[in-house]
Amino acid sequence: MQEKVLIVEDEAHARNGLTELVASWGYQARGAADGVEGLEAVKAWGPAIVVTDLKMPRMDGMELLRQIGMLPEKVCVVMLTAQGSIESAVEAMRTGAWDYLPKPLDTGRLRGILQSASRQLAVAPVTGVVGNMVGSTPEMKAVFRLIERVAGSNVSVLVTGESGTGKELVARALHDLSSRRNKPFVAVNCAAIPETLIESEIFGHEKGAFTGAMERRAGCFELAEEGTLLLDEIGEMPAGTQAKLLRVLEDRKLRRLGAKVETPVDVRVVAATNKDPLEAVAAGELRADLYYRLNVFNIEMPALRSHLGDIKEIAEKMIGDMNAKHGCTVSGMSEELLAKLLSYSWPGNVRELRNTVERAVVLAGCKELDVEHLPSGFGALVSGGSSATGVHVEVGTTVDEAEKRLILKTLDSTQGNKTRAAEILGISTKTLQNKMKVYGKQ
Secondary structure, three states, rough: OOOOOOOOOOOOOHHHHHHHHHHHOOOOOEEEEOHHHHHHHHHHHOOOEEEOOOOOOOOOHHHHHHHOOOOOOOOEEEEEEEOOHHHHHHHHHHHOOEEEEEEOOOHHHHHHHHHHHHHHHHHHHOOOOOOOOOOOHHHHEEEHHHHHHHHHOOEEEEOOOOOOOOHHHHHHHHHHOOOOOOOOOEEHHHHOOOOOHHHHHHHHHHHOOOOOOOOOEEEEHHHOOOEEEEEEEEEHHHOOOOOOHHHHHHHHHOOOEEOOOOEOOEEEEEEEEEOOOOHHHOOOOOOOOHHHHHHEEEEEEOOOOHHHHHHHHHHHHHHHHHHHOOOOOOEEEOHHHHHHOOOOOOOOOOHHHHHHHHHHHHHHHOOOEOOHOOOOOOOOOOOOOOOOOOOOOOOOOOHHHHHHHHHHHHHHHOOOOOOOOOOOHHHHHHHHHHHHHHHHOO
């Protein structure tokens, strides 16, 4: 049976036309003349989705959204606004709207939003799963609610959190739950591209634009056309490139390097950073205007140590993934191994857990995972203490010197693996490499 959809609109002609249109798509559709009547219909009829106008007499759409949010049942609310201002959209999304649409209405987008909401309503109550992420703790459920709320819209999203927490998984979930899911998903790590090439990689270039440009090349924006573009480690992007990115986000047009004309683009942008964005703005690493343009909606990924209750569920999913990847038949893990995993602080977060589980699955092959399959010295980098695996800092040591000792000790513990050390330290590989140059260790 199709979902029930309630149309709340004070203009009778628009309400009746939209109700008939939604019904023609196979939904059970009804209309309500304002927020008061709409709230009564929500309580009596129990629609799964409410499409409501913002400006209405007696009770406006924003107040209706707040009232629905206090009900025990899960209801997806889509806000319609004639103003189409970013301010009203942001307020609606933060108040709990599933999505918003400006008037005049794009019926194709509305249909896609209804389909996306219906899919999520069908799977969300069954299991703590969104996209490729699992979790049942309050911390992860909060993340899932935010993803479900914003996935169907086109607003920019800024995903924050420590390195290894799964920010790219959030971006993929946003893409997969949107109407863009059948279009490209392109991920770009801004810290991994040389500064001299980053503009060409993102915006593309024309033949002859610079030495070595032997042919026209589409950038990541064009490759992601009608889909989603993830700009990871956005704080590592050079200031000049940030200015050009801001222009593209505002105008929805880009100019390839060496081009004389602009090219329209239709791309949903998700940015991610493992830094505190406001600190990055204060330090001049991230343009304030770009930050505010990207931060229409923020999703903060929790560190794994803050939701250890999800370890078992996450690890079991990873075991299944690794069995398929490596042709193994591991059945699960012992209680002793689980206890070890739960007692660790996971400085490298979910990425570190994944690496640990993958190594264990390969070693176990067809046996149950046990403590013997953990790396030697597992858990030695738990913070605190002044043991052989810790870092002792005397009173009077400068911050720079303390940082140097921590970085060098962490590198030593990873046998010089910079990528692994950067994950543990919660910094980008590029930042670690720059630090090593300063220390004369590069």
